[in-house]
Amino acid sequence: xxxxxxxxxxxxxxxxxxxxxxxxxxxxxxxxxxxxxxxxxxxxxxxxxxxxxxxxxxxxxxxxxxxxxxxxxxxxxxxxxxxxxxxxxxxxxxxxxxxxxxxxxxxxxxxxx
Amino acid sequence: xxxxxxxxxxxxxxxxxxxxxxxxxxxxxxxxxxxxxxxxxxxxxxxxxxxxxxxxxxxxxxxxxxxxxxxxxxxxxxxxxxxxxxxxxxxxxxxxxxxxxxxxxxxxx
Numbered sequence: 001x002x003x004x005x006x007x008x009x010x011x012x013x014x015x016x017x018x019x020x021x022x023x024x025x026x027x028x029x030x031x032x033x034x035x036x037x038x039x040x041x042x043x044x045x046x047x048x049x050x051x052x053x054x055x056x057x058x059x060x061x062x063x064x065x066x067x068x069x070x071x072x073x074x075x076x077x078x079x080x081x082x083x084x085x086x087x088x089x090x091x092x093x094x095x096x097x098x099x100x101x102x103x104x105x106x107x108x109x110x111x112x113x
Numbered sequence: 114x115x116x117x118x119x120x121x122x123x124x125x126x127x128x129x130x131x132x133x134x135x136x137x138x139x140x141x142x143x144x145x146x147x148x149x150x151x152x153x154x155x156x157x158x159x160x161x162x163x164x165x166x167x168x169x170x171x172x173x174x175x176x177x178x179x180x181x182x183x184x185x186x187x188x189x190x191x192x193x194x195x196x197x198x199x200x201x202x203x204x205x206x207x208x209x210x211x212x213x214x215x216x217x218x219x220x221x222x
Contacts, residue, residue, distance in 0.1 A: 040215075042212040045209055056208075090156070092156075098143070098209060100210070101161065102210070103158075105155060106154065107153070107154075107155060
């Protein structure tokens, strides 16, 4: 089955530690995205990638980093510079950049203690 | 920049019809999408409007009026499983869709 896989589903980290969230897709999509969702709120774009070896900052990129070395993979690192990292993180992909239909993974809930 | 407004909560009973509105302010306009998200789950795509008018997909329909910067999602024959959050997302001159704050729909028996 084609889809997007995020792992782990739940992640706990101590304050000050970097943590990497995994996102893999087998839909052969060029574009991939990372969103942050806080309780009762909408999705805010962190980073996006139009194609392999290219990525751009979204609206709230500070304290985050990404890489896109393979078409299938778009990992997100939450660094210690992110002031409030506890949130629900969603990865998505679409055939091309700006496609009206995006496909989402099941999300990773990160809790920093 | 872009801004979107949706009602925060809507409540309806099983079998009823409910309308969830979305108003937006953007520089340019390239389309409006709707997504459903159950608690703790992944958003799933429901519908897209690129031009004015109504798009129908089963029990769900979506409407767009570009002159009014307004759209809505219409859910008919409501079922308990429709209890979820619904997000509109708009693409303006930027390369990506921007999501609204979401509307939490509660369907009562």
